[in-house]
Amino acid sequence: MSELFPRKQVMSFVFSLILTGVALTVYFLDMSFAIGMTILLITAFVQASVQLAVFMHAGETKDKGSIYLNIYYAFAIAIVTVLGTLLIMIWDM
Amino acid sequence: MNYFDRFAIPNPSPAIYAAMVAIGLTVIAIVVGLTYFKKWGYIWREWLTTVDHKRIGIMYLVSALLMLFRGGVDALMMRAQTAIPDNALLDAQHYNEVFTTHGVVMIIFMAMPFIYALMNFVVPLQIGARDVAFPRLNALSFWLFFMGAMLLNISFVVGGSPDAGWTSYFPLAGNDFSQSVGTNYYMLSIQIAGIGTLISGINFITTILKMRAPGMKLMKMPMFTWTAFITNAIVVFAFPVLTVTLLMGTMDRLFGANFFTTTNGGMDMLWANLFWIWGHPEVYILILPAFGIYSEIISTFSRRNLYGYKSMVASIVIISFLSFLVWTHHFFTMGQGPLTNSIFAITTMAIAVPTGIKIFNWLFTMWKGKIKFTVPMLYAVGFIPIFTIGGVTGVMLGMASADYQYHNTMFLVAHFHYTIIPGVVFAMLAGLTYWWPKMFGFKLSERIGKWAFWFIAIGFNVTFFPMFFTGLNGQARRMYTYSEASGFGPLNLLSFGGALVLAAGFALIVYNVYYSTRYASRNIGSDPWDARTLEWATHSPVPSYNFATSPKVDSIEAFWDHKKNDYPLFKGEVEEIHMPNNSGIPFIMSCIFFVWGFSFVFSMWIPAIITTIAIFVLMAYRSFEKDDGHHISVKEIEETENKLRGGNK
Numbered sequence: 001m002s003e004l005f006p007r008k009q010v011m012s013f014v015f016s017l018i019l020t021g022v023a024l025t026v027y028f029l030d031m032s033f034a035i036g037m038t039i040l041l042i043t044a045f046v047q048a049s050v051q052l053a054v055f056m057h058a059g060e061t062k063d064k065g066s067i068y069l070n071i072y073y074a075f076a077i078a079i080v081t082v083l084g085t086l087l088i089m090i091w092d093m
Numbered sequence: 094m095n096y097f098d099r100f101a102i103p104n105p106s107p108a109i110y111a112a113m114v115a116i117g118l119t120v121i122a123i124v125v126g127l128t129y130f131k132k133w134g135y136i137w138r139e140w141l142t143t144v145d146h147k148r149i150g151i152m153y154l155v156s157a158l159l160m161l162f163r164g165g166v167d168a169l170m171m172r173a174q175t176a177i178p179d180n181a182l183l184d185a186q187h188y189n190e191v192f193t194t195h196g197v198v199m200i201i202f203m204a205m206p207f208i209y210a211l212m213n214f215v216v217p218l219q220i221g222a223r224d225v226a227f228p229r230l231n232a233l234s235f236w237l238f239f240m241g242a243m244l245l246n247i248s249f250v251v252g253g254s255p256d257a258g259w260t261s262y263f264p265l266a267g268n269d270f271s272q273s274v275g276t277n278y279y280m281l282s283i284q285i286a287g288i289g290t291l292i293s294g295i296n297f298i299t300t301i302l303k304m305r306a307p308g309m310k311l312m313k314m315p316m317f318t319w320t321a322f323i324t325n326a327i328v329v330f331a332f333p334v335l336t337v338t339l340l341m342g343t344m345d346r347l348f349g350a351n352f353f354t355t356t357n358g359g360m361d362m363l364w365a366n367l368f369w370i371w372g373h374p375e376v377y378i379l380i381l382p383a384f385g386i387y388s389e390i391i392s393t394f395s396r397r398n399l400y401g402y403k404s405m406v407a408s409i410v411i412i413s414f415l416s417f418l419v420w421t422h423h424f425f426t427m428g429q430g431p432l433t434n435s436i437f438a439i440t441t442m443a444i445a446v447p448t449g450i451k452i453f454n455w456l457f458t459m460w461k462g463k464i465k466f467t468v469p470m471l472y473a474v475g476f477i478p479i480f481t482i483g484g485v486t487g488v489m490l491g492m493a494s495a496d497y498q499y500h501n502t503m504f505l506v507a508h509f510h511y512t513i514i515p516g517v518v519f520a521m522l523a524g525l526t527y528w529w530p531k532m533f534g535f536k537l538s539e540r541i542g543k544w545a546f547w548f549i550a551i552g553f554n555v556t557f558f559p560m561f562f563t564g565l566n567g568q569a570r571r572m573y574t575y576s577e578a579s580g581f582g583p584l585n586l587l588s589f590g591g592a593l594v595l596a597a598g599f600a601l602i603v604y605n606v607y608y609s610t611r612y613a614s615r616n617i618g619s620d621p622w623d624a625r626t627l628e629w630a631t632h633s634p635v636p637s638y639n640f641a642t643s644p645k646v647d648s649i650e651a652f653w654d655h656k657k658n659d660y661p662l663f664k665g666e667v668e669e670i671h672m673p674n675n676s677g678i679p680f681i682m683s684c685i686f687f688v689w690g691f692s693f694v695f696s697m698w699i700p701a702i703i704t705t706i707a708i709f710v711l712m713a714y715r716s717f718e719k720d721d722g723h724h725i726s727v728k729e730i731e732e733t734e735n736k737l738r739g740g741n742k
Contacts, residue, residue: 066302077330077417081370088366088421092430 012054019043019050099695103253103273104186113250142675144228147635149235150214151532154525156239157207160198161518163246165599167195169592172556176589178577188573189256190249190275196259200375201283202242204513207521208382209238209293212321215528216297218628218635219315221306221644226299228673234289234296236683241286244690248278252695255279258571260372261342263353263364268346274694280343281690287335294328297321306627308646312406315626315649316392316399319406320385323413324378330417331374338367347696362427369420377416379513381409383520384451387473390527391455393624394470395462398650401454408447415444425496434493441491445484452477467622468542472523475550476515483511486561501571504564510557522549522602530621534634535613541605548598555591559584625653630662632737638670638725641734667734670725682711 023043026036052058058067102109127133140148170191174183183191217225225231248254253273257266266276301322305314314322342364344350351359392399399405421429421437455477464470486508490499499505530536560568568581575581620629630652631640642665644651654660689704691697 074330076414080418081334084418084421085363085366085370087433087436088427088429089360089363092433093428 009054012050016047016050019047023047099274100251102250104184104190106187108187109249116247116250137677138675141680142232142677144224144232144673144675144679145637146213146217146225146228146231147532149231150210150212152235153206153210153213153238154532156242157203157210157521160203160206160242162599164195164198164203165596167191167198169596171195172585172589172592174573175575175585177586178575178579178582180574183573185573186256189258189571190254192571193255193258193261193275193279194245194249197245197255197279197283198242199513200259200379201286202238202245204379204517204521205286205290206238206242207517208324208379209234209290211317211386211521211524211528212297212324212382214532215524215628216318216321217300217304218531218631218639219318219626220301220304220309221627221640221646222300222304223639223670224673225296226304227296229676229679230292230296232676232679233682234293236679237289237292237686238286240683240687241282241284241289241690244285244687244694245278245282248275248282252278260365260368262368263342263345263361264355266342266346266364267354267361277343277346277694280339280346281693284336284339284343285686285690287332287339290328291332291336294325294332297325298329301325306644306646308651312403313646313649313651316388316402316405317382317385317626320381320388320409323409324381327374327378327381327413327416331371331378334367335371335375338364338371341367343693347693362424365424365427366420369423370417372423373420374413374416376512377412380516381412383476383516384409386520386524386527387455387476388458389624389626390469390473390523391458393527393622394465394467394473395459396465397458397462398625398653399454400457400460401450402649404450405454408450411447412444415440415447419444422491422493422496425493426500431493438491438493442488445488448484452481467526468537468539468546469523469527471543471546472519472526475546476519476523479511479515479519479550479554483508483515486511499564501569502564503560503568503570506570507557507560507564510553510560514553514557519549527622528628530617531619531628531633531635533610534617535609535615536617536621537605537609538613541601541608545598545601545605548594548601552591552594552596552598556588556595557591559588559591620656623656625650627652630655632734636733636737638672638730641667641730667727667730669727670730671722672725673722674720676720678711678715682708685711 020043023040026039052071058064058071127136140152143149170183171188174180174188213225213231217223245255253275255261255271255275255278256273257271257276257279261276261279264270266279301314301318341350341352345353345359351357353359353361353364355361388399388405418440419437421433422441425434425437455473459474466474486504490496490505490508526537526542563581563584566581568575568579575585617633619631619633622629627644627646630644640663642663644662645664646662647660648654651660651662655662685704685707688700689708692701692704
């Protein structure tokens with residue numbers, strides 16, 4: 001039976017819950033904006049990766065390469081867009 | 094009556110009333126004509142409900158040509174207004190509406206459907222597929238685009254046209270400065286058409302990745318398919334930005350949100366920023382398929398394989414990524430510092446490198462080739478020098494400090510017409526002429542086509558070249574008139590003359606379609622140009638299933654090898670073919686989207702809510718509908734094949 005038990009999924013689910021809990025502490029504990037934002041960003045991105053890799057099965061088929069390529073490309077464009085916008089509208093205005 | 098006051102035109106003129114009458118008469122003529130010739134059933138069965146990529150392609154084509162003439166008439170009105178100083182043909186308000194409509198129609202409702210027309214028709218044939226991956230979604234894409242276009246096109250007779258420029262910058266496009274519903278039309282019609290485009294993007298990526306003929310590896314795809322693939326990848330990454338931006342703009346205008354307002358923490362400049370994050374990749378969405386078309390045409394009519402295939406692929410991939418890194422060059426003068434402008438000036442100039450590689454590859458393809466100057470080849474050869482002028486002036490504009498001199502002048506207008514017209518319009522006319530025999534079974538007349546080419550090429554240069562000079566002398570774009578003392582008069586008059594020649598060129602193309610439909614020989618076989626890619630391996634007109642047996646490919650030019658080296662392209666036996674069923678849902682759903690958009694434009698909430706529910710009901714219906722498609726039997730395929738072979742003596 002042990003090989004039928006979805007160990008990876010259950011463990012990841014627990015991990016997701018922990019991540020959610022950690023993110024919630026930002027609201028309940030009194031911390032500086034910088035620390036709170038850092039915690040939120042880190043937990044958000046780890047959470048998204050867990051969802052993609054485990055629950056959306058990103059790495060489980062032979063399309064793995066193109067799926068991750070697509071995600072990395074989207075990521076690169078998102079970073080460029082966000083940093084570029086910050087540069088234009090705030091940092092260098 | 095108060096309820097209906099909102100539909101009145103804010104700035105009426107005799108021309109608009111005449112247009113209302115004309116639209117009314119056209120609608121009546123279509124309805125009466127369809128009824129008289131008993132064509133309602135035919136239209137519904139064969140066109141409105143079709144999911145066949147070839148028919149959808151032809152519908153895109155017809156819409157694009159109609160919109161080309163709509164946008165072209167707008168352009169003529171602008172040139173006529175500015176032909177002489179202090180002209181009073183159009184007043185300032187109408188001029189604003191005309192140049193806004195011209196931009197929106199030409200980019201969103203002419204260029205986009207034109208590239209999707211050719212992609213729809215050609216890509217599945219070039220990769221040896223039976224249809225696109227999601228045929229019904231493809232129909233939905235088309236009808237959403239069509240309804241978006243119609244929504245924008247009724248704006249000038251119902252409620253008022255958008256008048257804030259095709260870029261629709263806030264705060265000008267906000268409620269304070271654009272009080273008519275015109276800008277609502279802009280937001281919603283582009284939104285509806287944009288959803289269609291996004292769906293197409295996903296559809297074509299899947300088609301190209303998953304449905305290629307056996308043996309056609311990625312690096313064995315024809316160049317047009319490569320550019321279509323990369324274009325759709327850009328669509329999928331860029332159009333969501335437009336969707337969200339338009340949504341935010343709609344929220345500002347209809348629901349009092351403050352994304353782009355100048356008060357309450359809004360940031361009006363963010364519109365320009367977000368618009369161009371979509372807008373610059375959009376430029377490459379338009380130009381890359383054109384590059385693909387030119388690659389096919391130059392290779393076919395130089396009788397040589399494409400020079401530097403791998404560097405061509407690499408350069409389009411690099412262009413697609415760089416296209417996301419340059420958007421600030423559209424607003425160098427907005428007030429950001431020199432650091433930002435320098436960064437984006439450098440990325441802008443970097444794009445010239447892969448583009449230059451492509452230009453040299455085309456020249457090397459022609460080098461020592463046996464060039465045949467057919468009409469498509471004329472456009473391709475004409476494109477290279479004209480586009481290079483556009484590119485060189487682009488590098489001038491790309492220098493941020495110099496841009497302070499050029500920006501918002503006619504110099505800019507000349508520059509982007511020098512890129513878009515050879516880059517998109519020439520390419521589409523070339524592609525249209527090139528693939529016309531595959532679509533309709535006869536060639537367009539070469540003689541009239543060449544006349545049309547020279548009218549268009551000369552007319553284009555006479556229209557737009559003077560603008561470089563008036564722009565450098567300080568004539569601002571989007572100004573409806575100028576004084577005689579400014580000295581812009583003679584060159585603007587010349588420009589108007591060029592516009593008339595250009596218009597005559599397009600009239601010649603219309604005449605060519607009429608003439609060739611009547612007189613052209615139908616006895617031209619399935620490969621009239623002696624071309625190299627798979628779409629020419631099947632019959633003309635193409636049967637609904639495209640290929641009786643799937644082609645087997647083992648080189649970049651399998652069809653050429655098949656013709657010249659006896660490579661066995663079709664090895665398999667004829668088997669039963671599984672095809673998708675027609676469906677009326679995409680059309681009905683898009684009609685509902687039209688009413689939905691119209692309701693939002695005029696803030697009519699009850700129909701807006703009803704249509705929103707109806708859209709979701711149709712989506713749910715689709716989820717539960719059982720539709721396994723249909724099968725074409727071996728006997729039927731063989732009969733069709735025999736008939737087509739007999740017809741192609």
